[in-house]
Amino acid sequence: xxxxxxxxxxxxKDGFRLDGRRADELRPVKMEVGxxxxxxxxxxxxxxxxxxxxxxxxxxxxxxRHLQEVTRAIVRYRYNMASFSVEERKRxxxxxxxxxxxxxxxxxxxxxxxxxxxxxxxxxVFVEVLQADAGTRTAGINAASVALADAGIPMKSMxxxxxxxxxxxxxxxxxxxxxxxxxxxxxxxxxxPNGDITLMQMDGNLxxxxxxxxxEMAMKGCIDIYEIQRKSLVDKYxxxxxxxxxxxxCD
Amino acid sequence: xxxxxxxPGDLLSEDAKRSGEGTFVKGGKVFSLLYGLANYRxxxxxxxxxGKYVPAAGDNVIGIVKDITFSNWIVDIxxxxxxxxxxxEFPKRIESEEMSKYLRIGSSIMTKVKDVDPTMKVExxxxxxxxxxxxxxxxxxxxxxxxxxxxxxGGSMISMLKKEVNCNIFVGQNGRIWINGGxxxxxxxxxxxxxxxxxxxxxxxTDRIVDFLKKEKGAxx
Numbered sequence: 016x017x018x019x020x021x022x023x024x025x026x027x028k029d030g031f032r033l034d035g036r037r038a039d040e041l042r043p044v045k046m047e048v049g050x051x052x053x054x055x056x057x058x059x060x061x062x063x064x065x066x067x068x069x070x071x072x073x074x075x076x077x078x079x080r081h082l083q084e085v086t087r088a089i090v091r092y093r094y095n096m097a098s099f100s101v102e103e104r105k106r107x108x109x110x111x112x113x114x115x116x117x118x119x120x121x122x123x124x125x126x127x128x129x130x131x132x133x134x135x136x137x138x139x140v141f142v143e144v145l146q147a148d149a150g151t152r153t154a155g156i157n158a159a160s161v162a163l164a165d166a167g168i169p170m171k172s173m174x175x176x177x178x179x180x181x182x183x184x185x186x187x188x189x190x191x192x193x194x195x196x197x198x199x200x201x202x203x204x205x206x207x208p209n210g211d212i213t214l215m216q217m218d219g220n221l222x223x224x225x226x227x228x229x230x231e232m233a234m235k236g237c238i239d240i241y242e243i244q245r246k247s248l249v250d251k252y253x254x255x256x257x258x259x260x261x262x263x264x265c266d
Numbered sequence: 267x268x269x270x271x272x273x274p275g276d277l278l279s280e281d282a283k284r285s286g287e288g289t290f291v292k293g294g295k296v297f298s299l300l301y302g303l304a305n306y307r308x309x310x311x312x313x314x315x316x317g318k319y320v321p322a323a324g325d326n327v328i329g330i331v332k333d334i335t336f337s338n339w340i341v342d343i344x345x346x347x348x349x350x351x352x353x354x355e356f357p358k359r360i361e362s363e364e365m366s367k368y369l370r371i372g373s374s375i376m377t378k379v380k381d382v383d384p385t386m387k388v389e390x391x392x393x394x395x396x397x398x399x400x401x402x403x404x405x406x407x408x409x410x411x412x413x414x415x416x417x418x419x420g421g422s423m424i425s426m427l428k429k430e431v432n433c434n435i436f437v438g439q440n441g442r443i444w445i446n447g448g449x450x451x452x453x454x455x456x457x458x459x460x461x462x463x464x465x466x467x468x469x470x471x472t473d474r475i476v477d478f479l480k481k482e483k484g485a486x487x
Contacts, residue, residue, distance in 0.1 A: 056316065074318055074346045085385055127274070129299065133320070134386050136346040164274055164301035167317025167411070171290065171299070172275025208275060248301055249271045252315065252467055 026182040026194060033194070034063075038187045041177070041236055046158075046247040048165050056166025058247075060158040063191055064148025069158035071166040074136035088133035092121035094155055096144040116152050123156055123176065123205040123214035129169040138168060149195035150178050156205050156214070161244050165251075173244055174213060176205035177236035179229040181221060186228045188236050202226075204233045208241045269305055269469070272298040278310045288312030302411075303467055315467065319345040319410040319440040321388045325379045326397075328405060328442035329390065331369050337362055339369050341377065344407065344440040347386045351377065355391040357398070374400040376436055376444060396436070403434070403446030406456055408463040410441035415466040416459060423462070423472055430479045431455040454482055 026033060036042070042063030051057035054070035061067075077083040094116040098107045109117075120142070128138065140163070142155040153176035160174040180190035182198035195201055200219030206212045212234075221229060272278070278289060279296040286309035288300045298304060302314040321327070321343060329341035329349055341349035353365060360368060369375060376398060380391040392398060408416070416437060417424045428435050433447030433455045445455050461478060465471055 055318070076346055076348075133318075133346060134384070136386075165316060167300060167302070167314045169288070169299040170274035171292075171297070173273060245273050248273050252271050252303075 026187075026198075027185070032187065032191075034191060038185055039232055039235070041189045041239055042191065044240060044243050046161065046243055048161055048247050048251045054162070054166075056162040056164070056168070058158040058161040058165060060154050060161075062150060062154045062157070063189070064146060065144070065151055065154040066146040067151060067154045067158050068143045068145065069155060069162040070141045070143075071138065071159070071162040071168070072141075073138040073166070074133035074168070075139070077135065077137040082137070083135050086134050087130040088128075088136045088138055090121055090125050090128060090130065090138050090140065092117050092124065092140045092142070092159070094120055094142045094144070094152070096147060096151070100144045100147045100151075116155075119214055119216065120152060120156050120159065120205075124159060124163065124174055126211075126213050127171045127174060127207060128163065129171070132169055138163075138166075149190055149192045149201075150203065152176070153178050153203050153205065157240055157244060161248060164248055172207040172209065173241060174205050174207060175237040175241040175244060176203065176214065177233045177240055178203035179233040179236070181219065181225060181229065186225055186232055188232050200225075200229070202229045202233060204230065204237065206234060206237050208238065210234060269303045269467075271302075272304045272312060273301050274298055276304075278304055278312075284308070284310050286311035288314060313414070314411050316409065317411060319343070321345055321347060321349065321379045321382050321386075321440075323379055323381050325439040326436070327377060327379060327440040328400070328436070328438035328444055329375050329377050329440075331371050331373045331375065334365055334369075334371065339365065341375065341390055343377075343379075343388070343390075344410070344442060345388075347388050349377070349379070349388045349390040351375075351390040351392065355380065355389075355393055357392055369399060374405055374444075376400060376438070400444055403444055404452055404456070405442055405444050406459065408441045408443065408459065410439065412463045412466040413437060413439055413441055415471065416443075416462050418472060423475070426472070426476070427455065427458060427479075430476075430483075431458065450486070454479075454486075457482070 045061040047059045050059045056071040058069045140159050144151045156176040179202050180198045181200040182194045200221045202217045205214035276298040282291045282294050285291045285296045298312045300312045300314045302312045305311045327343050329343045331339050332342045333340040337353045339351040343349045377390045380389045436444040
């Protein structure tokens, strides 16, 4: 290592990444369903260092009234970062970035929601980022999709989201903060488990081949995340069905 | 009974003819629309575990008057859509000025959905002997998705409950329930209903509720 400027930190050590992952490995994911009592549906997710809460309200009456659609429900998605979610305090409130993420995330979820079942109503999705570590939009979409299911909203399928990136000329899955900040590209996607992509964004440069490779890798990541989403939803009710016997722990 | 927790998009059957409530057909296969319990009978129905009440014509519901206009009472029916109770649907003829004499803002009423149009205008009626203003008793609220379980197959659960707790009970499809009886009986009825709500997705519920009632009543006497 000669020049130690930021773009040149070594991302790989003995074939492993800075946090010990392989190139095609996800960060650990933890999900909890129904954590908010007041919301109709909710989900808390941890994806690596990201901590995100999603809450769904509705279908409910639309305010302000002029936004109402006569034949279908509208979907509102609010992505918001807490001021303490990043190292340097973020000025609270919506900014250009969060407007954009709200829009693309809404458009990632809307195609699977059967809005025609609830004319003249609104489905509100609130996503609050408590701690950010690269990939908050994908974490938000994953949590929102679970929260929508938890709220009993009819959907054609779940949505799972995951990013791929390029660092040190290698395609990696689910970049963490260092790789995102100093990497060469970032490509978040969201899709249904069937492989229909509902969101794709790219930041940086990829060649044609790299792009294919990155999309394929991110899609594999989405499938893994889908399994976790599914499991957390199924577990919420099976844990009630069979009373757990755990009391014999410490003697 | 074959039941399974499913999430939206789960493949339920290869046979499109078995598509029931809470499912959809794509490419000749049946998929789940909802997060809920799949019920495999002739048809596959998915019973939701959560969700808002959407009114349908013929439903008996409990509403709360929230506003009075020139000729309508606007009724909150625990749904994204408000109910409209027209003055002519009141059992007797009344004048517009006198509407608040009969049903005031805040009054609870047992009412029925008369009609729902495609824009979700919900028309209510009080023209039935068992409908009308609630004057005594208590109203509690559970999730409307648990109502079928509370009623039971052919009304088995609710008629058993009525007999056991010695209360008059009116179950609204919107999840509001009116209970009328002695104070202690009502307490027991409410506890039982909340238990049913909590365990609605489990098997053999009626038997367990009978046991629960036996124990509770044994403790009392």
